[in-house]
Amino acid sequence: MKIYLDAIWALNFLLDLMLLLLTQALARDATRKRRIVAGGFIASLLVPISLYFSDSFFISFPGKILFSAIIITTAFGYQNIYRWSKLLLLFYFVSFAIGGGLIGIHFLLQRPFSQGSNGFLTYNSGFGDPVSWLFIITCFPIVWLFTKSRMDKHVSEKIRYDQLTPVTIRMRGKSYSSTGFIDSGNQLTDPLTKKPVILCDEVFLKQWFTDEDWLRLKQCYQSLQVHDLPKEWEKYMQLVPYQGVEGRSMFLFTLRPDQLIIYYGEKRIETSKVLIGIQFGRLTKDASYHCLLHPQIIHSATIYTA
Numbered sequence: 001m002k003i004y005l006d007a008i009w010a011l012n013f014l015l016d017l018m019l020l021l022l023t024q025a026l027a028r029d030a031t032r033k034r035r036i037v038a039g040g041f042i043a044s045l046l047v048p049i050s051l052y053f054s055d056s057f058f059i060s061f062p063g064k065i066l067f068s069a070i071i072i073t074t075a076f077g078y079q080n081i082y083r084w085s086k087l088l089l090l091f092y093f094v095s096f097a098i099g100g101g102l103i104g105i106h107f108l109l110q111r112p113f114s115q116g117s118n119g120f121l122t123y124n125s126g127f128g129d130p131v132s133w134l135f136i137i138t139c140f141p142i143v144w145l146f147t148k149s150r151m152d153k154h155v156s157e158k159i160r161y162d163q164l165t166p167v168t169i170r171m172r173g174k175s176y177s178s179t180g181f182i183d184s185g186n187q188l189t190d191p192l193t194k195k196p197v198i199l200c201d202e203v204f205l206k207q208w209f210t211d212e213d214w215l216r217l218k219q220c221y222q223s224l225q226v227h228d229l230p231k232e233w234e235k236y237m238q239l240v241p242y243q244g245v246e247g248r249s250m251f252l253f254t255l256r257p258d259q260l261i262i263y264y265g266e267k268r269i270e271t272s273k274v275l276i277g278i279q280f281g282r283l284t285k286d287a288s289y290h291c292l293l294h295p296q297i298i299h300s301a302t303i304y305t306a
Contacts, residue, residue, distance in 0.1 A: 008047055009044055009048065012044045012046075013041060013044035014040075016039075016043035016071075017037060017039075017040030018141075018144055019043075019091065019094055020036050020043070020071075020091070021036060022098075022147065024075075025148060026090060026094065026148075027086065027087055028164060028288065029087070031075065035074070035077065036075050039075025040075070042071050042074045042075075043071045046058065068091065068092070072087050072088045079287055080285065080286070082286050094147070097147050098140065098143050098147060163182055164179050164180070164181055164182075164288065164289055165180050165181075165182060165263060165264050165293070166179060166180070166262070166263040167260070167262055167293070168261040169200070169257050169261075170257060170258045170259040170260075171236070171257045172232075172258075174207070174208055176207050176208070178200075178204045178289070178290040179289040179291070180291035180293045181283075181288075181291065181292055181293060182264075182295060182298065183292045183293060183294075183295070186199070186292055186294050186295065187294075188240075188252075188294070189294075189296070190240050190254075190275055191240075195273050195274055196274055196275070196294035196296045196297055197240055197252070197254060197274070197277045197294065198260075198275070198276055198292060198297070199276075199292040200276050200277070200278070200279060200291045200292075201282050201283040201291075202214075202278075202279060202281055202282065203282060203290055204290035205276070209233075213230040213232075213233065216229070217229065217230065217233070217278075218280055220253075224251065226239070236255050237254070237255065237256075238254045238256060239251045239252070239254070240252045240254050240275060240277065252277045253277070253278045254275040254276055254277050254278065255275070256276075257272065257276055258272060259271070259272050260272070260274050262293065262298070264298060269297065269298065274294070
């Protein structure tokens with residue numbers, strides 16, 4: 001029997017790539033596609049390893065778990081253990097869901113038994129029930145599209161108003177982009193100017209600061225010594241009073257940006273009438289977004305149709 005390794009390898013590469021793309025889509029991850037392709041290639045290496053090194057550690061159960069970890073690290077990188085674990089578990093979920101769907105279709109189409117003169121006859125073709133490559137090539141994209149469409153619909157119904165959206169902020173001649181979360185519960189506004197206040201975390205905002213300036217800004221916030229702010233940032237800073245969860249009156253350090261751009265669906269929303277509250281730390285464990293947006297911006301800012 002001839003084994004066309006190149007054909008099997010290419011097919012496995014495409015299947016693994018589609019699984020990683022589905023994992024990325026469901027996780028709403030912004031990893032570049034070339035990293036996903038690299039992860040698919042690493043995953044496909046299991047084919048020649050299984051064929052030429054049948055006693056390899058990666059063929060064992062612990063080895064497959066380790067190999068999966070390598071695939072996820074290659075495809076999505078490592079930022080923190082929470083995000084990495086979520087992607088690994090989602091990758092397994094996608095693989096099991098697609099595999100289960102293929103097995104379900106296979107058994108739905110086949111005839112496992114028939115009725116004869118002496119009763120029911122069952123069929124057994126040997127060890128297991130083989131699924132042809134033609135069946136996989138035909139049905140895999142169908143199950144993939146079905147799984148993605150159902151998960152997308154579930155997410156859209158769950159999120160609706162509160163959703164993730166691309167955000168770009170321009171300030172002091174620099175422009176950086178990230179992901180924002182439209183939070184219907186965020187009603188914070190500056191009592192003097194009535195400008196809505198959004199929150200951006202340390203990971204995103206530090207791009208505009210030097211390490212020394214950010215450290216001084218953090219120390220000023222902790223001591224409320226405003227006169228110690230970095231000189232070049234004084235005209236961009238503003239204190240906004242607010243009431244904490246425990247009922248105490250507190251102050252929030254905010255920045256005045258030159259422009260805020262939000263890509264909301266097919267619309268491009270621009271405004272400069274907004275303040276950026278500084279969050280010294282992360283907003284989320286998995287770094288899925290770095291800005292908490294104010295819903296008022298969606299309704300009051302200038303909107304352009306994309």
